[in-house]
Structure formats: C-alpha cells, structure tokens
Amino acid sequence: MSALHELSVREAADRVRRRDVSAVDLARAALARIAAVDTQFGAFLTLNEVEAIATAEAIDRRVAAGQDPGPLAGVPVGVKDIICTAGLRTTAASRILEHFVPPYDATVTKRLRAAGAVIVGKLNCDEFAMGSSTENSGLGVTRNPWDLARVPGGSSGGSGVAVAAGECHAALGTDTGGSVRLPAAFCGVVGLKPTYGRVSRFGVIAYASSLDQVGPLGRDVADVAVVLEAIAGHDPLDTTASPRPVPSYLGALDGKVKGLRLGLPREYFVEGMQPEVEAAVRKAIDQLEALGASVEPVSLPHTEYAIATYYLIATAEASSNLARYDGIRYGLRAPGGALGEMYEATRAAGFGAEVKRRIMLGTYALSAGYYDAYYLKAQQVRTLIRMDFQKVFETCDALVTPVSPTTAFQLGEKTADPVTMYLSDIFTISVNLAGLPALALPCGFDRAGLPIGLQVIGRPFDEETVLRVGHAYEQATEWHARRPKV
Amino acid sequence: MNLEPVIGLEVHAELLTDSKIFCACSAKFGGPPNTNVCPICLGMPGVLPVLNRRVVEFAIRAGLATQCGIAPRSRFARKNYFYPDLPKGYQISMYELPICIGGHLGVLVDGETKRIGLTRIHMEEDTGKNIHDAHGDASLVDFNRSGVPLLEIVSEPDMRSVAEAGAYLRTLRSILQYLEICDGNMEEGSFRCDANVSVRPAGSTTLGTKVEIKNMNSFRAVEKAIAYELRRQASALEHGERLVQETRLWDAEREETRSMRSKEHAHDYRYFPEPDLMPLVVDGAWVDGVRAALPELPGPRRERFVREYQLSTYDADVLTQRKDVADYFEAGVATGAGAKEMANWTMTELLRIVRDEKLDRALVIRDWPVTPTQLARLVKLVERGAINRNTAKALLPKLRGTTADPEELVAAEGLAQVSDRSALEAAVADVIARHPAQVAEFRAGKERVLGFLVGQLMKATGGKANPQLAQDLLRTALRGG
Numbered sequence: 015m016s017a018l019h020e021l022s023v024r025e026a027a028d029r030v031r032r033r034d035v036s037a038v039d040l041a042r043a044a045l046a047r048i049a050a051v052d053t054q055f056g057a058f059l060t061l062n063e064v065e066a067i068a069t070a071e072a073i074d075r076r077v078a079a080g081q082d083p084g085p086l087a088g089v090p091v092g093v094k095d096i097i098c099t100a101g102l103r104t105t106a107a108s109r110i111l112e113h114f115v116p117p118y119d120a121t122v123t124k125r126l127r128a129a130g131a132v133i134v135g136k137l138n139c140d141e142f143a144m145g146s147s148t149e150n151s152g153l154g155v156t157r158n159p160w161d162l163a164r165v166p167g168g169s170s171g172g173s174g175v176a177v178a179a180g181e182c183h184a185a186l187g188t189d190t191g192g193s194v195r196l197p198a199a200f201c202g203v204v205g206l207k208p209t210y211g212r213v214s215r216f217g218v219i220a221y222a223s224s225l226d227q228v229g230p231l232g233r234d235v236a237d238v239a240v241v242l243e244a245i246a247g248h249d250p251l252d253t254t255a256s257p258r259p260v261p262s263y264l265g266a267l268d269g270k271v272k273g274l275r276l277g278l279p280r281e282y283f284v285e286g287m288q289p290e291v292e293a294a295v296r297k298a299i300d301q302l303e304a305l306g307a308s309v310e311p312v313s314l315p316h317t318e319y320a321i322a323t324y325y326l327i328a329t330a331e332a333s334s335n336l337a338r339y340d341g342i343r344y345g346l347r348a349p350g351g352a353l354g355e356m357y358e359a360t361r362a363a364g365f366g367a368e369v370k371r372r373i374m375l376g377t378y379a380l381s382a383g384y385y386d387a388y389y390l391k392a393q394q395v396r397t398l399i400r401m402d403f404q405k406v407f408e409t410c411d412a413l414v415t416p417v418s419p420t421t422a423f424q425l426g427e428k429t430a431d432p433v434t435m436y437l438s439d440i441f442t443i444s445v446n447l448a449g450l451p452a453l454a455l456p457c458g459f460d461r462a463g464l465p466i467g468l469q470v471i472g473r474p475f476d477e478e479t480v481l482r483v484g485h486a487y488e489q490a491t492e493w494h495a496r497r498p499k500v
Numbered sequence: 501m502n503l504e505p506v507i508g509l510e511v512h513a514e515l516l517t518d519s520k521i522f523c524a525c526s527a528k529f530g531g532p533p534n535t536n537v538c539p540i541c542l543g544m545p546g547v548l549p550v551l552n553r554r555v556v557e558f559a560i561r562a563g564l565a566t567q568c569g570i571a572p573r574s575r576f577a578r579k580n581y582f583y584p585d586l587p588k589g590y591q592i593s594m595y596e597l598p599i600c601i602g603g604h605l606g607v608l609v610d611g612e613t614k615r616i617g618l619t620r621i622h623m624e625e626d627t628g629k630n631i632h633d634a635h636g637d638a639s640l641v642d643f644n645r646s647g648v649p650l651l652e653i654v655s656e657p658d659m660r661s662v663a664e665a666g667a668y669l670r671t672l673r674s675i676l677q678y679l680e681i682c683d684g685n686m687e688e689g690s691f692r693c694d695a696n697v698s699v700r701p702a703g704s705t706t707l708g709t710k711v712e713i714k715n716m717n718s719f720r721a722v723e724k725a726i727a728y729e730l731r732r733q734a735s736a737l738e739h740g741e742r743l744v745q746e747t748r749l750w751d752a753e754r755e756e757t758r759s760m761r762s763k764e765h766a767h768d769y770r771y772f773p774e775p776d777l778m779p780l781v782v783d784g785a786w787v788d789g790v791r792a793a794l795p796e797l798p799g800p801r802r803e804r805f806v807r808e809y810q811l812s813t814y815d816a817d818v819l820t821q822r823k824d825v826a827d828y829f830e831a832g833v834a835t836g837a838g839a840k841e842m843a844n845w846t847m848t849e850l851l852r853i854v855r856d857e858k859l860d861r862a863l864v865i866r867d868w869p870v871t872p873t874q875l876a877r878l879v880k881l882v883e884r885g886a887i888n889r890n891t892a893k894a895l896l897p898k899l900r901g902t903t904a905d906p907e908e909l910v911a912a913e914g915l916a917q918v919s920d921r922s923a924l925e926a927a928v929a930d931v932i933a934r935h936p937a938q939v940a941e942f943r944a945g946k947e948r949v950l951g952f953l954v955g956q957l958m959k960a961t962g963g964k965a966n967p968q969l970a971q972d973l974l975r976t977a978l979r980g981g
Contacts, residue, residue, distance in 0.1 A: 098546045111545065118539050120546060217546040223775035252548050253778055331775055334578050337589020338543045342641065357582055380580070380770035389772060 018043035019180045020497075023089050023237040024264075026183055027130065030088035033077055037070035037088025037132060044090035044134050048181045051500050055166075056156045057175040059095050060103045060136040066090070069132045084130035086244055091126060092182040094170050095136040096143050097228065098217040099123050102133070106219045107151040108141045110339045110346045110364025120217025121252065122186060122228050122245045129244035134182050137172030141366045142336065143188055143221040145169050146196055146438040149429055150368040157425070158200060159498035160464050164422040167200030167438075169193040173231045174201035179500050184232040184241050190221050191324055192417070192442025194229040195454035199417035199467020202456045202496060204238045204484065205231040207442075209475045210449035211256040213242075214249035220335040222328035223254075225446040234494050235455060235485040239263035242477065258475060266478035267485040272306030274483065277410035281317035282441050287419035294458030294466040295416045298487060302414065305486055312410060314402040319395050320444040321436055326379045326392035327447070332369075333376030339364060371432065400448040407473045412483050415441050417454045417467030441469060451477045453484045456493035465493075502702040503737065505730050506710075507665045507695060508657035509722075511672060512650050513682040514626065514690035515558050516863065520647035521625050522549030522592065527649065529688065533631075533642035541647035543587030548776050551576075555649040556599070558681040559623050560782065560790045562651055563600030565675050565797055566618050570787050574599040576623075576774040581767050584641050585628040593652070594622035595771040599780065605675065606799050607667040608817055613799075616668050617656030624650050651682070657696065657707065662727045669693060669719060670821065674798045678823045683863040686718050693722050697729045699737065708733075709743040713757055715750045725750040729757050801826055809839035818847050824865045825851065831872035837879040845879050849896060870899045878906040885919060886910065888967055919966040921973065924957075927965070928973045931956045942978055950974065 018040055021029070029035040045063055052058050073083045093099060096106045098116040100123070105111045119127070126133065140150035148156045148171025156171045158164040159179040166175045170187025174197030177185050187194040189207035198205025206229045213228045220226060230241035243264065248257040278299065283292060303309050341347035341360035348363045350356030365373070379388040406413065418438055428435040445452040450471055457468035468487070472480035488494050520527045523540035540547045563570050577595035600621035606613045628643040653672065659665045673684040673691055684691045693716055698708035713729055716722045729748070736743055747766075748757035796804075798820045805816035805826075820826045825846065832842045853869045854860050870878075878895060881887045887895075887910055895906060931953055932939055942949040950971070957970045 096546075104545070106545065114545065116539075116544065116546070118544070118547075215546075216548050219545040220776075251550060253550055254548075254776065330772060334580050334590050334770070334772070337580060337582065338545070338587060340582060340584075340589060342584045343542060343587060344544070353584065377770065380772055382768045382770075385770075385772070 019047040019183075021183065022234060023086065023183045023232060023240050026089045027085060027087045030073065031077060031082065037073040037077075038067060040088050041066045041070040041090055041132050041134065044182055048134065051179055052181060054157065054162060054500075055159055055175045055179055055181075056154050057137055057172040057179065057181055058092070058135040059105060059107065059138050059153055059172070062099075062102050062133050062135050065102065066132050066134045069127075073130055073132070084128060084244070085240055086126065087130035089131050089184065090134045090182045091131045091241075092135055092137045092173060092176045092185040093123065093126070093133055094139050094173050094185070094187045096139055096188055096219045096221075097123060097186055098219070099133060099136065102136065104136065104219070105153060106142045107139045107153050108364065108366070108369070109152045110360070112153065112346065114345050116217070118217060121214035121249045123217065125245045126186070131244070137170070137176055137185060139172055139187075139193075140169035141369050142219065142332070143169040143190055143193055143226075144332070144368050144372055146192065146435055147423070147425075147428065148172065148197070149425065150366055152366045155425070158422045158464075159500060160202065161422065161462065163424055164464065165200065165425055167197035167418075167422060169197075170205075170231070171197045174198055174203055174205070177201070177203045177231045177233060178498055180497070184230055184237050186241075186245070187229055187231055188218060188221075189227055189229050189442075189446065190225045190328060191446050192439040194231060195417050195442050195452060195467065195469060196438060198231055198454040199456075199465065200422040202465030202493070202498070203231055203233055204235050204453065204455045204494065205229060206238050206242060206453050206477070206481070207445060207451065208242060208246065208477055209256075209451045210446075211254055212246050212451070212475065212477065214247075214252040214255040216249055216251040220331075222331040223335060224331060225324075225328055227446070235453070235481055235488050236264060236267055238453070239267060239481050239485075256475070261478055263477060263481055266482050268482065269486050269489055271302060271483055271486040274307045274411045274479070275409060276302060276307045276309050276483070277312035277406050277413045278309060279312050279314045279317070279406070279413055279415060281314050282415035284419065287416065288421060288460065290458075290460040291416050291418070291420060291466050295414070295468055298457040298468045299414055301490055302483065302487055305490060307483070309414075310410070312406040312413070314399075314406065314444065316395065316398045316402050317444055320399060320447060321440060323392045323395045323399065323447060324439075324443045325375065325436065326388050327396060329372040329376030330379045330389050331376065333373045333380065336365075336369065336373055368432070396447045399444055403444075403448045403450060411473075412479050413471040414483075415469045415471065417441060417469045421460045421462070421464035421466055445471055450474060451480050453480045455484045455488060456496070457487070457491070458493055459496070465496075503699040503734050504702040504704070505660055505662075505726075506657045506698045506700060506707060507659035507726060509655045509659070509665060509668060510694045510696070511653040511669070512692040513562075513653060513676055513684075515555060515649040515651060515681050516683060517552060517554045517558065517649055519552055521552050521555050521623065521649035522647055525647065529690065531644055533640070533644065536644045537646070541587070542643055543589070549592060549774075551777060551780070552649065555623055556780065556782065557790060558649070558679070559599050559621060559651055560787060561679045561681055561794065562653065562676065563603065563621050564787070564791050564794060565679055566600075566603035566605050566621070566653075568600035568603030568618060568621060570782055571597060571599055571601060572782055572784075573597065574780045574782070576777045576780070577771045578774050580770040583627070584639065585630050585646070587628065587643060587646055591625060591627065592774055592777070593624035597779075598622035599782070605668070605671055607664065607671045608802075608813070609661075609664050609667045611813055614664060616658045616664070619654040619656055621651055621653045624652060626650050657698075662723050662730070665695065665726055666719060666723050669722060671798070674821050677863060678795055678797055680863060685861065689717070695722060695726050695729075697726055697733070699730060699733045709745050711743070711745070711757075712747045713750055714747060714760070717752065721750060721752055724755060725757060728755065732757065795823065798823075809833065809843070811839065811843055815843050815847065818851075819843060822860065822865075828868065828872045832876035832879065835873050835876040837876035838883055841879045841883055842876060845875055849893065850875065870896060874899050874904070874906060881906055881910060885966065888964070890963055894963075919969055921969070924961070924965060924970060924973055925977075927957055927960050928970075928977050931960060931974070932977055939978060950978075953978075
C-alpha cells in the first residue's frame with residue numbers, strides 16, 4: 015500500500031469520506047513530506063500548517079457527522095502564490111508583495127475550500143507569472159526534482175514540483191502562455207490549461223488579463239479532471255467567466271478515442287527541437303492511432319507570429335495591470351521624498367528585471383504613435399491565429415503536439431538571453447492567444463532521465479475531449495506512474 | 501480684428517445609482533473617509549470589475565434625451581496614469597467605442613433656440629480624493645468616491661459666446677435632473693465642467709489654438725473663466741503673440757486662468773480596450789424600454805407651457821428648468837388656479853423661499869414651503885378679490901408646515917379684503933380729517949401725496965382694504981372736498 019502522500023486525489027478523498035483515513039492524517043503526511051523534502055526543491059513560499067490542520071479537523075468532523083465535505087474531501091493541495099488566499103500571504107513571488115496578506119479568497123480558492131480541499135501552502139512561481147523557468151521568482155529558487163540542477167519550468171514551477179515530489183496531491187497553477195503546461199511537462203506531471211473563461215480569474219493576480227487562466231496540476235488525468243470540475247464555472251465576480259454549465263469531467267474519461275480525428279500541426283514539429291522529444295511525441299501519436307484515433311497532418315500557418323504577438327499583447331496588459339503596485343495602499347513602499355520619487359523607488363526596488371522588462375515593452379507597445387503598429391497589429395494577428403485553429407477544428411477533434419521543444423534545461427542556462435527563454439513557450443503560447451483548452455501529460459523520458467510532455471489541444475470548452483484523449487493514452491502507458499527519486 | 505469665440509464643454513456628471521459602477525459599494529456622497537470601499541474599488545491585487553447595469557440604463561437615458569445614437573456594441577477602455585487617488589493606476593473609461601454618439605440639444609439664448617451638438621457620452625469610474633495639508637507633510641486619500649459612476653458628456657465646439665456656454669450647461673443639467681440621474685450640484689462636484697476655448701477671425705472655418713480650462717466649481721466660475729480666457733486670447737493675438745495648446749486652471753480668487761501643462765507635457769494615457777470586461781451589447785428592446793419611460797423633457801415642456809398656458813417664453817423657461825417646479829406649477833393649475841397668477845406666485849414667492857433656504861439642493865424638492873393646492877387656493881383668493889396680494893404674502897409663512905386651507909385661515913383671522921364702499925368711506929373721511937397738511941398739498945397739485953394717504957388708509961384698515969377701491973374713494977373724496 016502506498017504512503018498517504020502518494021495517494022491520488024480521488025483515492026484520498028474517497029478514503030476520507032469512507033473514514034478509512036482522516037483528513038488530519040493526510041494533512042500531517044503532506045506537511046511532513048514538505049518538511050522532509052522541500053528544502054531541496056523550494057516549491058513552497060509559505061506554509062499553511064495551522065489552518066490546514068484546523069480545516070482537516072473540520073472535515074473529519076463533518077464526515078463523522080455523516081456529511082459529505084465534497085469531491086476533494088481532506089485532499090492536501092497547493093496553490094500557486096499568484097492566487098489570493100484570505101489571511102494567507104500571497105506574494106506573486108514579488109518583493110513588491112512580499113508581505114501582502116489578502117483579505118479575500120480568489121474564487122478558485124473558495125471553490126477548493128468548498129470542495130473540501132485542504133490548502134497546505136503557497137507555491138513559488140516566476141514573479142507575476144512572467145517566465146518559463148521559475149527563475150524570475152523574487153523570493154526563492156525552485157529546483158526540478160528529476161535533476162536539482164535543472165529548472166522546473168514556469169511560471170507555475172512550484173506547482174509542478176510539489177505535485178511531482180509528493181508534497182501535495184494536486185495544485186493550482188495559472189497559464190498565460192504555457193505556465194501550467196511547461197512545468198507539468200518538465201516535472202513529469204499532468205497539467206491542464208482550461209478554455210479562457212472556463213475558470214474564474216477573480217482573485218488571481220493579473221498578469222495578462224485576456225490570456226490568464228487558472229489550471230490544475232495532478233499526478234494523472236483523472237485527478238486533473240476532478241480538480242477542474244471543482245473550480246470551473248460561472249462567477250458573478252468575473253464577467254469573462256462563462257455561464258456554460260460545467261460537465262462531469264471525470265465522467266468524460268471513458269477511454270473511447272476510437273474514431274476521434276487528431277490533427278498534427280506541421281508547425282509544431284520543427285527543426286532544432288530535441289530529437290528525443292520529437293521521437294517520444296511521435297510514438298505517443300502512434301499509440302493513439304493504435305487505440306483507434308485517426309491522425310492527419312494539419313497546418314496552423316500563423317504559428318510563427320505567435321511569440322511576437324504574445325509578447326505585445328501580454329506585456330501591454332501587464333504594463334497596465336501592474337500599475338497598481340505603487341506603494342500607496344499596500345505592499346512595498348520605498349522611502350522617497352516627492353510622490354514621483356516614491357513611485358520610482360518603490361517600483362525599482364519591488365520589481366525584478368523581467369517584470370521591469372515586460373512593463374517597459376508593454377508601455378512602449380501602447381504608446382501614442384506606436385499603438386497601431388504594435389498592439390493593434392498584434393490583436394489582428396491574434397485573430398488570424400484563432401482562425402487557424404477554427405479552421406483545423408472543422409476537421410479535427412483535437413490536436414496533438416509536444417509541450418516544449420526540449421526537456422528541462424539547466425538553471426541559469428537561459429537567464430542571460432530572454433528571447434531564448436521566450437522560445438520555450440513556442441508550442442504553448444498560441445493556445446492562450448486562441449483561448450483554447452490544452453492538456454500536458456508525460457509521454458516519455460530523455461536520455462538524461464528528464465520527462466517529456468505531450469500536449470493535447472481542444473476546441474473551446476471541449477475540455478472533455480482533451481481529457482478523454484489524455485486519459486486513454488495514460489491508460490495505455492506507464493509514464494505518468496514514474497516518480498522522481500526523492 | 502473681429503474675433504469669434506469657439507467653445508466646447510466637457511461635463512462629468514456623477515450618477516445617482518445606489519452602488520458604484522464596478523462593485524457593490526454604496527455610491528453615496530459623504531460618509532467618513534474610506535468607509536464605502538472594498539477590495540475592488542481599492543484596486544487590490546486580482547480583483548475584477550463587474551458592470552452595474554443601472555449605470556448603463558442611466559447612460560442610455562441621457563443619450564436618448566439628447567438625441568444621441570445608442571451604440572449596439574460599445575467597449576470600456578483603460579486610461580493609464582499614476583496618481584494616488586487612482587487605485588489601479590488606470591481609470592476604466594470608454595474610448596474608441598462610447599455608448600452614445602452624436603446627439604444635440606436646443607438651448608435658449610435671448611429668446612432664440614440654438615442647437616448645440618454632442619460628440620459623445622460615455623461611462624467611466626470616478627477617482628478617490630486626495631486630501632492635502634490635513635496631516636502634516638503627508639497627503640491622505642479617501643477612496644469613498646473611487647468607482648462612483650460618471651457620465652462624460654462632450655459637446656461639439658458649437659458655442660459662440662459665454663451666454664451660450666452658460667445656457668448649454670444649465671440646459672444639460674436640467675435634462676439630467678429631469679432624468680433623475682444626476683443631482684447637478686456643481687459645488688459638491690457631482691456636476692463638473694471643463695471648457696475648451698479658442699478664438700478665430702470671424703467668418704473663418706478653421707479652428708484656432710485651443711486651451712482647456714479646468715477647476716471651475718460653479719456656473720458663474722465657468723462663465724467668468726471662459727470670458728477671461730477669451731479676453732486673454734484676443735489680447736494675445738492682438739499683440740501678435742502665438743497661443744499654445746495647453747491646459748489652464750481657473751483661479752477663482754484672482755479671477756484668472758493659469759497654465760498647468762502644455763501639449764508637449766500632456767499625458768499619454770495609453771488607452772486600450774479593457775480586457776476584464778466583455779464588450780457591452782445593448783439591444784433595441786432595452787433602448788425602447790428606456791425610451792418609453794423617459795419623462796417629458798424641459799424643452800418640449802417649456803414650449804407646451806407657452807402654448808397651453810399662454811405664458812411668456814421667459815416664464816415658461818423659469819418654470820420648466822426644474823421638473824419638480826414645473827410639476828408643482830401644473831398641480832396648482834390643475835386645482836383651478838389661473839395659470840398666469842399661479843406662475844407669478846410660483847416664480848416670485850415660492851422660488852424665492854426655495855432658493856433662500858437652498859431647498860433646490862435636493863434633486864427633487866419634497867419639503868415645499870406650502871403644497872401646490874394651498875398656493876393655488878391662495879392664488880384663487882387673490883384672483884377673486886377676497887384678499888389682496890399683501891395679505892396673501894403675509895399668509896404664506898402661516899401656511900407653512902400646516903395642512904390649513906388658506907380660505908379658512910383668512911376667515912379665522914378676519915383678513916378678508918374690505919371691498920365694501922360704505923365701510924371704507926368712513927375710514928376715508930377719517931384719514932382726510934387727520935392729515936390736513938397732506939390733503940392741502942394734494943389739492944395744490946402734488947399727486948404723489950396720494951400714495952401716502954392710501955398708505956394711511958391701509959394702515960387704518962389693518963391692510964385689508966381693497967387697494968384699488970381705497971385709492972378711488974380717496975381721490976373722489978379729495979376732489980369733492
């Protein structure tokens with residue numbers, strides 16, 4: 015029998031509900047695991063020990079009273095530190111919010127609690143979710159559990175690591191350009207970026223509002239489906255959240271891929287990608303074909319513009335979204351005489367280099383005289399990218415691609431050259447621009463023993479198909495069951 | 501050089517919704533600092549705006565009342581700048597797709613109606629308020645006002661005089677008050693106005709260099725500031741100086757405008773579509789519903805008053821500027837008072853009290869000094885000759901706060917006008933007997949003395965004598981004697 019911290023989300027919740035294990039024991043096991051291993055990984059920025067135990071006790075009492083605490087009953091989860099948790103420090107991994115304690119929960123936090131989850135702590139990430147390696151965190155280094163010299167991916171690196179290393183059973187991340195999928199791939203776990211509007215953004219510290227989306231990370235597809243079901247749906251506090259009813263995602267995992275039409279976008283198999291990655295992905299595609307899916311090559315001709323488009327739109331929105339960190343009402347305030355000096359000193363001290371770079375890029379893109387050439391043009395290209403997908407989805411039910419051209423790279427390897435770093439997101443970014451759902455799941459390992467990620471992209475609000483494909487693949491393979499040696 | 505003024509006005513009208521535009525906080529004015537606030541209107545991390553439907557309805561009302569087109573699809577935009585009273589570092593406003601486009605309103609200037617075009621009306625959120633000099637070196641910020649809904653109403657540069665600008669502003673305020681969407685209080689800042697002013701040679705069709713004037717806190721200030729600025733610009737041009745496009749602040753104490761910032765230092769607000777809000781879709785049914793519920797507006801009502809009650813345009817204008825005043829007048833007429841007499845009493849006696857006691861600060865006056873029925877009955881008593889005007893005026897304070905019927909009050913206090921010739925003749929004889937000197941003067945040809953003698957007669961009758969009859973009787977008696 016596996017250790018408590020190794021249980022799947024479903025099994026943990028089932029056992030709590032059956033009173034086979036107590037929520038308190040699960041919480042203690044997770045906290046003990048974190049205490050034992052996290053000094054190596056640095057996944058957590060803040061632990062929530064006292065509240066976690068109290069919540070777990072409350073869940074146990076409810077179970078004892080014959081009530082159902084929900085589908086995540088007593089399950090220890092971690093939350094990316096860009097998602098607000100009432101009374102629990104939420105930093106966005108930035109010095110400017112280093113001591114910020116929000117008086118409110120994000121809607122997803124509320125929903126996790128309502129589903130019975132026990133929040134064990136807050137997870138490191140790139141500052142304001144800007145990055146692909148978690149190296150842009152202003153508050154700490156996070157290491158890949160498969161190789162401590164390597165990055166965990168980003169920006170939700172802490173979330174990928176905590177799930178892979180058994181520090182929590184599932185975690186929430188956010189994905190603006192690949193920030194759930196890349197760490198899932200680099201850490202060998204499953205991560206889903208839902209359709210834009212599927213999950214509320216209320217209380218999620220904004221990076222790029224038209225692209226940000228909260229997504230779950232778990233150790234298998236079914237766990238991700240269960241968590242998604244708990245957090246998805248209409249929210250009166252977010253008018254960009256869709257009122258569409260939330261289906262049973264777990265119920266969609268029927269193993270049936272026979273007859274599904276899968277597209278392979280030619281632009282996602284490019285020169286220069288790590289050969290082992292391409293080989294593993296192609297092998298996964300063969301496997302899906304063997305399971306009864308049909309596979310056809312397709313083209314997304316505007317893919318090459320995705321990175322440039324993303325870095326105009328995302329930075330423009332970020333330049334405005336981050337204006338509120340001005341030292342006036344909360345967060346860091348650097349000493350400064352006149353108002354202008356205080357603003358400059360606060361923002362100079364509070365933001366890291368990459369955040370400053372993106373604020374400057376975005377400010378420039380929105381400036382008078384440049385708006386049409388940059389921001390407006392980028393919005394037009396975004397429409398073309400969206401239309402590329404619409405077109406292929408006329409003949410395909412889902413697309414299958416790699417998550418990233420390489421496996422996890424070395425810490426420090428790409429920090430000197432931001433553009434090289436940006437290219438890590440080349441296969442994930444279009445999905446955000448088009449607002450689509452996409453799943454990342456393990457499909458092999460390279461020679462260095464690092465996980466390789468497979469991406470399944472679906473139609474808007476068709477998370478069910480994406481999860482079904484991933485689940486069917488997972489049933490036929492063992493990759494997801496491999497764990498790093500900790 | 502004969503110069504023509506060109507004036508356009510930008511009005512910010514605070515809307516009378518219960519809650520703020522993007523959160524559930526109360527939009528009420530006043531209250532201890534930072535009590536009507538929440539994470540949303542404080543711009544805390546991660547929060548999102550949710551549009552108050554009532555604000556949209558108010559904007560549609562304003563648009564329809566000013567003949568604007570209502571955009572079926574409009575969009576909010578972010579206006580980016582740093583200031584402590586702006587919690588998010590941007591203001592949610594509308595930019596390239598406002599909700600109302602291209603209307604106009606008719607304003608009455610010197611008895612003529614002039615049409616002033618509207619460029620647009622859009623919705624936006626108000627900022628908080630910085631409080632300086634209250635706490636040593638530090639400035640404080642009150643965010644109660646942050647997120648209170650505003651309409652920005654932008655006119656075309658169609659006004660050609662200070663009088664037209666004043667009339668436009670009063671007409672616009674009157675319309676917003678009729679619509680019950682803004683209380684129009686300039687002093688408290690719920691109705692604010694910036695002016696764009698330029699001059700050009702008369703007959704020219706190109707625009708001169710425009711100056712934006714801010715910081716005007718009353719109608720008078722707007723008029724004075726524009727007049728000052730027109731003089732300043734004209735004088736500069738006459739002296740061969742070049743005008744610069746700039747923003748100037750009105751200094752109410754020194755009665756002059758001062759340069760605040762020039763065009764080169766103008767903010768680049770980096771507007772872009774607000775990604776946190778979906779485009780606003782307003783369907784025809786919604787617009788039709790709002791249109792059906794619009795009240796009769798001041799312009800049409802003024803014209804109807806002229807037509808229906810044979811009032812002068814001036815009187816009709818005074819009576820229709822406020823909906824509650826016009827309603828009051830019509831309620832009195834409905835009980836049978838003559839329109840002209842009712843109009844006079846409403847405009848002179850009633851509105852004087854209203855203004856003196858600042859009852860017009862309320863959007864709708866509910867604590868009238870007397871009810872329309874009471875005033876109408878008083879008017880009828882005067883019309884009938886049952887009491888004279890002075891008695892009627894003296895009665896007004898006695899009616900206040902009561903449900904008394906003026907007729908009963910007249911009877912109870914014995915105030916009925918004395919129109920009985922025989923009753924007055926004795927008094928006339930008495931006055932003549934008591935003032936031989938004045939009588940002699942009159943008879944010597946000093947007509948003016950008659951007024952004094954009438955006064956004595958009124959005094960002797962406790963003010964109740966019918967003044968016309970008293971005069972006639974006196975004159976006859978003096979001539980006869």
